[in-house]
Amino acid sequence: MEFLTLTKWWVVPVIWLPVVCWLFAKSVQMGHTVREVVLMALFGVFVWTLIEYTLHRFLFHIETNSYWSNTAHYLIHGCHHKHPMDSLRLVFPPAGTAILCVPFWNIVASFATPSTTPALFGGGLLGYVMYDCTHYYLHHGQPSxxxxxxxxRYHLNxxxxxxxxxxxxxxxxWDAIFGTLPSSKIAAKHNGLS
Incomplete structure (x- = not known):
């Protein structure tokens, strides 16, 4: 099953950005202005950052103690920590994303109107695409x-x-809000500041 965890980074924007654009267009077609859709999309991106943090902290770093839970954890995130520079293990496979889209769509639809659901969900999906592309870049890019x-530096720490x-x-x-920021002394040492 491990081969299912391998994905090239560019697959994520190629598959999901057209879906994001379609979702935004759907809300416009249903009567919202472009400005309203942009605001809903920004809210969706913001909510995604909380989802990103929550998934990473509580699911990807869950403590496991059985063969099957250890195997599931390895496939979801452990393989990435074991091989952090493997370029095929840095983004989430599209099939997994598609499966997760169903419950997330239903959650958004449960509190939003039919015309706002596509823009809000599209914003969250855009946040996800930005997250996966950023994650790849943080491992393989050379930002100056x-x-x-x-x-x-923060992620490699x-x-x-x-x-x-x-x-x-x-x-x-969210690390600052929930108290999971690395201490400034350790971060400074890691960044060569002390």
């Missing part, structure tokens, strides 16, 4: 300027120094 340079802190990928916002 902040914020990308900071995010790369999570991989190689403090795996129980720094769960945000696209932002350290």
């Amino acid at each position: 300027k902040d914020p990308a340079k900071y995010l790369k 999570h991989h190689f120094r403090i795996q129980d802190k720094g769960f945000g990928i696209t932002s350290s916002l």
Whole structure:
């Protein structure tokens, strides 16, 4: 089953960005202005950052103690920590994303109107695409300027120094809010500042 975890980074935007555009167009067709759709999309991206943090902290780093739970954990995230520079293990496979889209769509649809659901969900899906592309870039890109340079240090600190802190990928916002920021002394040492 391990081969199902292998995905080239560019597959994510190629598959999901057309879906995002279609979702935004659907809300416009249902009567919303472009400005309203942009605001709903931004809200969806913001909510995605919380989902990103929550999944990474509580699912991807769950403690396991049986053969099947260890195997499932390895396939979901453990293989990425074991092989952090493997370019085929840095983004989530589209089939898995498609499966997860169903419950997330239903959650959004349960509190949003039929005309706002596509834009809100599309914003969350756009946040996911940005997250996966950012994650790939943080491992294989060579950013020379902040914020990308900071995010790369922040994420590699999570991989190689403090795996129980720094769960945000696209932002350290939720780590700051929920108390999982790496201590400034450790981060400074890792970044060569002390």
